[in-house]
Amino acid sequence: MAERKDSDSRKLLRRLRDTLAAPGGGQDRLDQITHHIADSMGTDVCSIYLFRDADTLELCATEGLNAEAVHQTRLRLGEGLVGRVARTGRPINTADAPGEPGFRFMPETGEEVFPSFLGVPIQRVGERLGVLVVQSREARLFSEDESYGLEVVAMVLAEMTELGAFLGAGDDTMPKSHRFPVLIRGLTGQEGATEGHVWLHEPRVVIANPVGDNPKREKARLNEAVEALRSTVDRMLANAEMSAEGEHVAVLETYRMFANSRSWLRRMEEDIDLGLSAEAAVEKEQSQARARLESAADPYLRDRLHDLDDLSNRLLRLLTGQGADTGAEMPEDPILVARNIGPAELLDYGRRLKGVVLEEGSVGSHAAIVARALAIPLVIHATRITTEALNGDPVLLDGDQGLVHLRPEESVAIAFRDKVAMQAEAQSRYADLRGLPAVGTCGTRVELYMNAGLMADLPSLEGSGAEGVGLFRTELQFLIRSHVPRRGELAGLYARVMDNAKGKPVHFRTLDIGSDKVLPYMKPQDEPNPAMGWRAIRVGLDKRGILRMQLQALIRAAVGRPLHVMFPFIADMGEYEDAYRILMQELSREQKLGREMPSDIRVGAMLETPSLAFAPKRFFEMCDFISIGGNDLKQFFYAADRENERVRRRYDTLNTPFLNLIQQIVQRCEDARVPLSFCGEDAGRPIEALTLAALGVRRLSMRPASIGPVKHLIRRVSISELRQVIDQAMAEGKTSLRGPVTDWLARQ
Structure with missing residues (x-):
């Protein structure tokens, strides 16, 4: 029967x-x-x-x-x-x-x-x-x-x-898929606007014949591909470069479990018995897994279904021979479209890319960090973009608004190009300010520094007019490797960074991993709230070998030049004392080995938790400088996770309670005569930057593209007069200073 x-x-x-x-x-x-x-x-x-x-x-x-x-x-x-x-x-x-x-x-x-x-x-x-x-x-x-x-x-x-079987010329036929304009609303991962053509990171697999004539032959093809898949996963697990504790190992173990699942194979064989080809059988099961994935509330189940989806893609590519290299030629203005992508893969593309659009990702993900380092616009959570887009499709990417215009109408394209042209014109005006200081009309001077994380960032140092690097993210060199980088590699890299800075100061932040930045070769901690967990200096003090190795590399890179070292996520004075002691030990050790010492050592801390604002006075006196990590400080001050889109935009930097905290930090640093900087997204927003300067923050560190707009505004207004406006608004009990500040600016 x-x-x-x-x-x-x-x-x-x-x-x-x-x-x-x-x-x-x-x-x-x-x-x-x-x-x-x-x-x-x-x-x-x-x-x-x-x-x-x-x-x-x-x-x-x-x-x-x-x-x-x-x-x-x-x-x-x-x-x-x-x-x-x-x-x-x-x-x-x-x-x-x-x-x-x-x-x-x-x-x-x-x-x-x-x-x-x-x-x-x-x-x-x-x-x-x-x-x-x-x-x-x-x-x-x-x-x-x-x-x-x-x-x-x-x-x-x-x-x-x-395959387009139901398309036709009449009005009654369906709209042609992949032909009409599509607007996709995502989220901002990195600001900026650009125009280009789609380049799919993993092109869609096309199944030319979903019907199989010979079930026996189709099942043999399926079993052969599954066996090849199992061998591939086994080889990846056995790869000598992989540590036994890496998160990727747990993922591959899940892959192996699915690849050896008899029920998965049996369902696909039953589909073949009913008349499907091997490819269509795989895709049928994948489609049903995707449907379950979308409705699954349990994060663990979602991850497992995600793994099955990835494994199905690998199996489809084995069956069809359609790998990532399809023979298509990358356009001259590629905008990368992917479901997600790792930092190493994104760096492989490098500055060839005009922008990146991801279906997944987060504002703190590895891809977002690399996109910021490459200074290319990024939109995340762009639902269905990999389904809608085809290689070569024209696309407009608005990272400022989190919008993607796929195959845009001409009127939309014209308006978008006008916006890009206006931004380019503004940047050319800012270029004239490159060599001028950021001094308000009242004579108050603000130092503007840039953030960096890659060698590729350093050419921006001179072009942007930055006075130095306020934050060099050292974790990127750890994130893009499958193993811990060697001390010699890091020393060479840090030396080249200093060479390219041409005498301008570079503040090296020691390894800031954990939270949203998990190294591929470290065992994941499965923490319920990683942003408040084992991360940054906490990892460094527990894994002292890595911290010592990195400090040795920095000392060896300096060779007769000033060295600025910054410890991240200090929440307690004792953590800073421990980290400082380790640095002094390494300096002493390197000196005994006869190595040339840095000409000067400046050691500071990132103030990213409210607790540190209340540290003993001795902490501030111990530091050579302090940098407010605005992104983290704001999320902990308001108890609003910056990875959570429902709450991260709910609280404004210019709300009075947060500015009162900033004012207190400014005062404590002034009392201890320690230089203070502010590093974070808000430092690069002109109104926020101006307000911080008015409160007494005299050094701001931001992405290179923001230096021009911030300097332009500072040079046009009186910072001391804005301080009076702020003091009056606070005295009147205003809950937000955004209104008073913008009203005052409008009058200027």
């Missing part, structure tokens, strides 16, 4: 394939397909609903319902049983459709006489294309075999839709 069902299913799929190959328009094919399915399954009705746009389904073909309803009946996502299937990505099987919650009666279709309803999603790897429905006059539940068989048919329809 099962064999006969298999045979019936394969016959139906072959008929569908023949329909695809036959001449004719898209509507003709849809009409024939609904007829074949109803005939094969012995149902009174078969209907195909496809998405007209992201929120609207349209009846595109039917056998059994009123023909006049085709291209007239439309449903919103979630509306009626069909809309429910489309929204959830799960089948609905009922013997009493009118009695189901959410049933919508559509009189124009004549479907009220068909109580039995089976609807399954037409979907392809995260992309929901429509819904396939069969109905009968007889009130009955469809069998499990019938439901499963219809899912297999829906898979073939998804592939046929992807």
